[in-house]
Amino acid sequence: MSSEFPPFAVTVDLVVLTLRDGHLHTLVVDRGVEPFIGVPALPGGFVHPEEGLTEAARRELAEETGLRLPEAHLEQLASYGDPGRDPRMRVVTVAYLALAPDLPLPVAGTDASDSRWLPTDTLLEGAPPLAFDHARILRDGVERARAKLEYSPLATAFCPPEFTIAELRRVYEAVWGTPVDPRNFHRKVTGVDGFLTPTGDTTTRDGGRPAQVFRRGPATLLHPPLTRPAAPRTPPSAAD
Known part of the structure; x- marks a missing residue:
């Protein structure tokens, strides 16, 4: 039976982010097959006929990197279907985002020749270039993660x-990729109902004067939300 519609495939790709040594890192794999053999890419692959999208995302992540994420740490990001995004055929991909603390070193498998964590800021600058349209997917994923820190208490998951x-502020600085004014940050986070609960203790582990110690509070949404500092403006050149 003929059809006027050409065949196409569905894939899943994953933007997996974590903090390592105080900096935001992204999980990448080196492709072991064509196209883009040997080129870094986000983990992912084709959806099998008998499985759902999220099931496929978890399977591909486990097969290519050995990582298995808890249920709450994986959310659908967006879909991408530009006709030329995959040289093999028309491929529509559904991207997923995971932002989780304490993720271990990956172990490559299936069609990945290697897997590793790379600094997110260098990947966003194009070093090294990613296969397919994965640079675009990564940018979208990082932007979603940065936004989640504005309206959710997710950052506390990366703290003891x-x-x-100060420890909480360093998480925001790492994910947002920009310095945060300490006094302004302290005022904002302590002014959000239910975000933080003081323990009554203090510590000097940050250096200097004793600092209050907090736990995560009961809030699931931050109101008012925190706002990222504006990106510094580039001064005009003499030719402008």
Whole structure:
């Protein structure tokens, strides 16, 4: 039976982010097959006929990197279907985002020749270039992660159970990719109902004067939301 519609495939790709050594890192694999053999890419692959999208995303992540994420740490990001995004055929991909603390070193498998964590800021600058349209997917994923820190208490997951405002601020700085004014940040986070609960203790582990210690509060949404600092403006050149 003929059809006027050409065949196409569905894939899943994953933007997996974590903090390592105080910096945001992205999980990448080196492709072991064509196209783009040997080129870094986001983990992912084709959806099998008998499985759902999220099931496929979890399977591909486990097969290519050995990582298995808890249910709450994987969310659908967006879909991408430009006709030329895959040289093999028309391929529509559904991207997923995971932002989780303490993720281990990956182990490559199936059609990935290697897998590793790379600094997100260098990947966003194009070093090294990613296969397919994965640079675009990564940018979208990082932007979603940065936005989640504005309206959710996700950043506390990257802190110890009891933490200082300075430790929490360093998480925001790492994910947002920009310095945050300490006094302004302290005022904002302590002014959000249910975000933080003081323990009554203090610590000097940040150096300097004793700092209050907090736990995550009961809030699931931050109101008012936190706002990222504006990106510094580039001064005009003499020719402008």
